[in-house]
Amino acid sequence: MAKLKTLIGREAVVIWRNAVMLLLILFLPVALGLVFATFKEVIPKSTPASVIPETPEVSEADMRFATYSILSHFCSPSIDSREDAFRKLSREESYFVVSVPAGMREGKGVVRVYVDSSLTPLAEVSDYVVEVLKYELGQVGFHTEIVVEKVGRRVMPIEYFAPGVVLLVLSIAGLLVIPFSTVKEQEVIPRVLSSVSIAQFITSKLIFSLLLALLQVAIFFITESVLELPVMSINPLSVFIFFITSLALTSSGLLVVFAMKLSNVSRHVCSLIFGVVVAFSGTLYPPGFLPTYLQQIPKVIPTYYALTLLRSFGVKGAEAGIFMDYMLIVALWFILSFILLYYFVRRFRDG
Amino acid sequence: MGEVVIQGVSRCFGRKDAVREVSLRIPSGCVFCIAGPNGSGKTTLLNILAGVLKQTEGRFEVKGSVGYAYQHPKLWEELTVKENILFFSNLAERGDEEWVKKVIEEMGLGGLLDENVGELSSGTRKRVEVAVGILSNPDVILLDEPTAGLDAEAKRRVIEIIKFFKKEGKTVIITTHQLEDFGGVCDRLAVLNEGRVVSERDVRGLGREELMRIYTGSMGKVK
Numbered sequence: 331m332a333k334l335k336t337l338i339g340r341e342a343v344v345i346w347r348n349a350v351m352l353l354l355i356l357f358l359p360v361a362l363g364l365v366f367a368t369f370k371e372v373i374p375k376s377t378p379a380s381v382i383p384e385t386p387e388v389s390e391a392d393m394r395f396a397t398y399s400i401l402s403h404f405c406s407p408s409i410d411s412r413e414d415a416f417r418k419l420s421r422e423e424s425y426f427v428v429s430v431p432a433g434m435r436e437g438k439g440v441v442r443v444y445v446d447s448s449l450t451p452l453a454e455v456s457d458y459v460v461e462v463l464k465y466e467l468g469q470v471g472f473h474t475e476i477v478v479e480k481v482g483r484r485v486m487p488i489e490y491f492a493p494g495v496v497l498l499v500l501s502i503a504g505l506l507v508i509p510f511s512t513v514k515e516q517e518v519i520p521r522v523l524s525s526v527s528i529a530q531f532i533t534s535k536l537i538f539s540l541l542l543a544l545l546q547v548a549i550f551f552i553t554e555s556v557l558e559l560p561v562m563s564i565n566p567l568s569v570f571i572f573f574i575t576s577l578a579l580t581s582s583g584l585l586v587v588f589a590m591k592l593s594n595v596s597r598h599v600c601s602l603i604f605g606v607v608v609a610f611s612g613t614l615y616p617p618g619f620l621p622t623y624l625q626q627i628p629k630v631i632p633t634y635y636a637l638t639l640l641r642s643f644g645v646k647g648a649e650a651g652i653f654m655d656y657m658l659i660v661a662l663w664f665i666l667s668f669i670l671l672y673y674f675v676r677r678f679r680d681g
Numbered sequence: 682m683g684e685v686v687i688q689g690v691s692r693c694f695g696r697k698d699a700v701r702e703v704s705l706r707i708p709s710g711c712v713f714c715i716a717g718p719n720g721s722g723k724t725t726l727l728n729i730l731a732g733v734l735k736q737t738e739g740r741f742e743v744k745g746s747v748g749y750a751y752q753h754p755k756l757w758e759e760l761t762v763k764e765n766i767l768f769f770s771n772l773a774e775r776g777d778e779e780w781v782k783k784v785i786e787e788m789g790l791g792g793l794l795d796e797n798v799g800e801l802s803s804g805t806r807k808r809v810e811v812a813v814g815i816l817s818n819p820d821v822i823l824l825d826e827p828t829a830g831l832d833a834e835a836k837r838r839v840i841e842i843i844k845f846f847k848k849e850g851k852t853v854i855i856t857t858h859q860l861e862d863f864g865g866v867c868d869r870l871a872v873l874n875e876g877r878v879v880s881e882r883d884v885r886g887l888g889r890e891e892l893m894r895i896y897t898g899s900m901g902k903v904k
Contacts, residue, residue, distance in 0.1 A: 332771065333771065333772055336768060336771040336772060337772075340757065340760070340764075340768055343760065343764070344757070344759055344760075347759060515757075517753065517754075517755050518755045518756060518757055520733050520751075520755060521749075521751070521755040521769070521813075522772070523733075524731060524732055524733050524749070525769070525772035525773065526772060679733075680734065680735050681694070681728070681733075681734045681735075
């Protein structure tokens with residue numbers, strides 16, 4: 331414990347004396363908080379949507395008509411069962427659900443558009459969705475009534491994006507600060523590794539990264555509180571995801587620099603990974619708003635699942651049950667990156 | 682305590698053999714010089730004894746604890762001398778406040794404790810490196826090229842430090858390609874070439890000229 335304290339204390343002293351790093355750590359969360367507070371609206375394009383029959387009597391022709399003749403002009407629809415559609419909606423795999431009434435092609439019934447209120451960027455612009463839908467129906471000569479049904483708790487844009495900010499600060503600590511300072515320490519690490527075990531060395535890095543992220547998140551939360559804006563709730567599930575994501579990101583960042591033998595190039599690789607994480611995990615923009623061909627990228631990035639979990643548990647108050655697969659992905663990501671990190675540190679130590 | 686026995690130790694990096702079947706017996710309290718040209722495997726052998734590297738073959742036994750001063754100081758450059766000493770003494774398994782104070786005094790670091798290591802001269806950094814290497818009050822002290830790159834005054838201080846270790850009864854293993862610096866200090870000499878020990882003998886009391894004659898003679902035999 332005393333050794334851990336010493337290792338962590340030294341990390342803190344080095345950061346404290348690095349003005350640029352300190353600026354990044356202390357003021358970035360404030361800046362991000364201000365930027366996201368100004369988020370107003372976006373118009374969705376190529377967003378994933380689910381199409382469901384209103385009743386069992388809805389014909390296949392009506393479903394195909396709604397899906398391929400109308401919705402595919404402005405979103406990426408898929409025909410689902412009611413249960414699957416709402417499951418997708420709560421997992422942010424679909425951004426809205428369109429319920430097709432029987433006789434739609436004859437202009438009968440009411441088209442219902444279900445939007446998750448907590449999926450703020452889309453809930454905020456659901457009126458646009460209705461307008462586009464009316465326009466597309468009008469193009470083929472139908473004037474069907476359309477009703478928007480908002481499900482779930484309505485959240486403000488800042489609440490929706492707060493988990494993105496949290497992931498961003500976790501990524502800064504795990505993919506930039508810790509790996510960069512480790513590369514800088516390459517000369518001293520052999521001596522440190524001859525005095526402490528690999529597990530102690532890695533643990534000190536992971537704990538310090540977590541402390542840095544906690545500090546940044548605290549500053550972000552305080553900034554939003556001063557602006558009288560709600561952020562996200564702190565509950566066991568969101569805290570668990572926060573912790574495991576921090577550990578996994580830091581393990582991944584360190585894994586890259588140790589796999590590349592602490593070379594300067596490894597820092598550029600970490601920066602590149604940071605860029606991919608920020609751009610494609612949904613930190614700044616919901617992945618469903620990306621062009622269709624880019625929407626597949628988030629699916630192979632574990633931070634996308636981590637962010638969805640952070641938002642679902644921290645903002646929507648979702649149950650763990652429907653996210654077991656996502657949680658498994660994040661847990662496996664941490665375990666795998668930790669094992670590989672251990673291997674590469676040992677390889678570095680043993681020459 | 683302090684005796685080192687090396688039996689058939691080898692280490693290869695890929696296809697290159699850095700150390701080949703080295704066997705040495707280094708008695709307790711001895712100042713043992715390992716000399717050889719650059720790339721002869723001296724540092725690799727020291728790294729193995731320090732536990733920084735693993736040997737690929739053979740075995741060795743060090744009776745007691747080991748302290749290691751690297752050729753290129755491995756210190757936190759952004760921290761002060763005092764902070765470096767505190768950091769590494771906290772990580773050290775043994776050692777005590779009295780010993781640390783003694784080390785600071787003997788290394789002549791008392792007036793430099795608040796200086797940033799990155800701003801020190803190479804000779805002073807070397808002294809800090811040696812100080813950090815022996816914070817645990819080890820029985821065996823490994824010094825890798827302790828005089829390389831130092832001016833005459835800094836070299837003189839290093840020799841004084843080695844004499845201090847000897848007085849304390851420590852076993853000191855020094856690698857060098859500047860054997861002349863250790864005339865009169867060195868008790869035994871092993872000459873290493875291409876990873877192998879080409880000669881080993883007692884050199885107690887011999888001056889720099891005699892040491893150099895033995896060294897060049899050993900290397901000449903190899904050629």
